[in-house]
Amino acid sequence: MRDTRPRVAAAKQWAATPPGVDAPRQRKRAGLGVLLTLLGATLLGTVINNVLNVPLRDITADLGVSLSSGVLVVSSFVLVLAAGMALSGWVGDRFGRRRTVIASLALMALAMVGAALAPSLPVLVAMRALQGMACAAYPPAVMGLLATIYGPSRRARTMSAWAAANGIGQAIGPPLGGLLADFAGWRAIFWCLAPVAVILLVATVLVVPDDRGHATPLHWPGAVSLTLGAALLMTAATAVPQHVVPPWLTVTLAVAGVGLVAVFVITSATTAAPIIRPRLIVESRFLRSAVAAAAQMFCLAATLVAVPLYVTGTLGRATAVTGLLVLALPAAMAVLAPVVGLLSERTRPRWILRTGLVVLGTAELLLGLHTGAAARSVVPLVALLVSVGIGVALVQTPSAAGVTRSPAGRSGAALGLFNMMRFGGSALGAAWVAVVYPHGDLLLLFAGCTTIALIGLVVSFIGPDPSPLEADPASTATTPG
Numbered sequence: 459m460r461d462t463r464p465r466v467a468a469a470k471q472w473a474a475t476p477p478g479v480d481a482p483r484q485r486k487r488a489g490l491g492v493l494l495t496l497l498g499a500t501l502l503g504t505v506i507n508n509v510l511n512v513p514l515r516d517i518t519a520d521l522g523v524s525l526s527s528g529v530l531v532v533s534s535f536v537l538v539l540a541a542g543m544a545l546s547g548w549v550g551d552r553f554g555r556r557r558t559v560i561a562s563l564a565l566m567a568l569a570m571v572g573a574a575l576a577p578s579l580p581v582l583v584a585m586r587a588l589q590g591m592a593c594a595a596y597p598p599a600v601m602g603l604l605a606t607i608y609g610p611s612r613r614a615r616t617m618s619a620w621a622a623a624n625g626i627g628q629a630i631g632p633p634l635g636g637l638l639a640d641f642a643g644w645r646a647i648f649w650c651l652a653p654v655a656v657i658l659l660v661a662t663v664l665v666v667p668d669d670r671g672h673a674t675p676l677h678w679p680g681a682v683s684l685t686l687g688a689a690l691l692m693t694a695a696t697a698v699p700q701h702v703v704p705p706w707l708t709v710t711l712a713v714a715g716v717g718l719v720a721v722f723v724i725t726s727a728t729t730a731a732p733i734i735r736p737r738l739i740v741e742s743r744f745l746r747s748a749v750a751a752a753a754q755m756f757c758l759a760a761t762l763v764a765v766p767l768y769v770t771g772t773l774g775r776a777t778a779v780t781g782l783l784v785l786a787l788p789a790a791m792a793v794l795a796p797v798v799g800l801l802s803e804r805t806r807p808r809w810i811l812r813t814g815l816v817v818l819g820t821a822e823l824l825l826g827l828h829t830g831a832a833a834r835s836v837v838p839l840v841a842l843l844v845s846v847g848i849g850v851a852l853v854q855t856p857s858a859a860g861v862t863r864s865p866a867g868r869s870g871a872a873l874g875l876f877n878m879m880r881f882g883g884s885a886l887g888a889a890w891v892a893v894v895y896p897h898g899d900l901l902l903l904f905a906g907c908t909t910i911a912l913i914g915l916v917v918s919f920i921g922p923d924p925s926p927l928e929a930d931p932a933s934t935a936t937t938p939g
Contacts, residue, residue: 491665492607493616496600497623498658499559502566502651503593504627505634507535509647510586512632512781513639520644523579533696534583538590540881541689545681546591547598547874548733552676554669555599555606555870556662562599563659566592567652574648597880598873605862607667614807617859618799621851625791628762633781680726680733687718688878695889734875738866742921747860748876750811752883753914754853757818757907759887761787761825761846764895764903765839768829773836786840790847791854798855807856812918814852819911821845826904853914883910 510517510531518528550558569588576582604616638647694711697703726732738744762784769780801810825842833839866872887907894903 489665491661492667493604493619495658495661495665496559496603497619498654498661499563499596500600500620500623501627502654502658503596504624505631506566506570506589506593506651507539508628508631509635509651510644512636513644513647516639516644517582521579521582528579530579530583531586535586535590535593536881536885537689537692537696538587539594540692540878540885541685542591542594543598543874543878543881544688544733544871545685545874546595547602547870547872548674548676548681549870550595550599550602551870552674555603556666556669558595558599559603559666560659560662562592562595563655563662567655567659570648570652570655574645574652594874597877598870601858601862601873601877602870603666603669605867606669610863613862614802614855614859615796615799617862618795618797618802618855620858621798621854622792622795624854625788625795625847625851628758629785629788629792633785636781675731677726677729677732680722680729683718683721683725684733684875687715687722688882690715690718692882692885695886698889698893733871734866734869738864738869738872739875741864741866742923743860743864744866744872744876745921746808746811746918747857747864748879749917750815750853750914751857751861751876752879753815753910754818754850754857755880755883756887756890756910757822757846758787758850759884760891760903760907761822761843763888763891764900765825765829765843767891767895768900769836769839772829772832773834775836783836783840784843787843787847787850790844791851794848794851795855798851802856802859807859808918808923811853811856811860812915814849814854814856815911815915815918816849817852818846818849819908819915821849822904822907822911826901826908829904830899830901849911 514528514531517531518524521528546558546562566589569585569592573582573585573589576585601617601620604620605613608616635644635647638644638650690711694708694715697708697711723736726734727736739748766780766784769775769783775783798810821842825839825846828838828842861867861873861876864872866875887910890906891903894906
């Protein structure tokens, strides 16, 4: 009988190897084209997230529906995006992150064509949900590829570039949507962005180095309970300000969401191969980074929703002028991101993160005092928006780099959970504005943002300071989950 033990051993070794095991070979092939392609996917995902915010009234008028119903065009994307990130992270681990990005870009292009041709609101909402599903794969897969391909020595710089791509997307999405809608109608938005997805797909095939997935079993109870639990919690948060939703239904959704998250924790702690190990989530580096990122996104979303309402309403400025004023915030994020990356490599990233949370909380409080007094000068307002952008930039890069350095950062599902928390914070920030803004108490609104930033700051001191990981997580074999 022929001895098959070497083959068995090799198979076991392959199964235990995470995506990115070919990191040294990939790094030799890593060039500017690889970086631009991966950042392009990030930029596209950020743009498609907020590109319909400005022309939403045009969409509802064209489809003959109310504005409150038309909000589903925006919320369906965000809900599916955030809820699906952990599961899409596992998909990247299982089938390869490069393949996952390619499949997601293909789905994104098809969903954009479907949205451009949508004859009714339900079809458009369904296409937006598919776009959210496609976009859910970008953050965990791109973050994992960047960490693997460029390695620990360049991690802060690549994460700062990733943060800059997010900032640029935040900046150009709303004005791009308004410009295209005014020039050629809202459907032109999708007709113009669909070819971009196809170009990025081709570029990913041609220039991004291949990575191998590994045989990771999917723990269905944990994956389903986490995904549904997150979706129900965010749906409940979105429903709070909606008067057409009865309070008992909102409470039921929230309780069910908490229960499902508890099921995820319990089942994941008792199984041999969970989608994410709970003990890795509460590790100090991951926990600090994830909570700080969620707090930063809460403040960012609340500011980007509340300030335009204040400028167009209280100050009576035109929509175009408002867009230019608000552009100061994401512009500051994008410009400062490379600087923060260099600082993170030369100093302690956690101190940069904490400084960012202090700056962010202070700027939000001053913003509340300024708008609460109905001040009509826009110069201080722009300065405060720039300060918020600086705070966001100081938090975004260290948190992303910290998560990829953590033991949990070796798992695509954990990177997905990190981004789920980011976008969950964004959904809660928008919901907070919807609850408070109609009552006109802007000081309370922005003071709430300050409180969330302070919570992130406090959590950043919880637990022992993690020691640096000398080994590259991408090249270290780990057990699934």
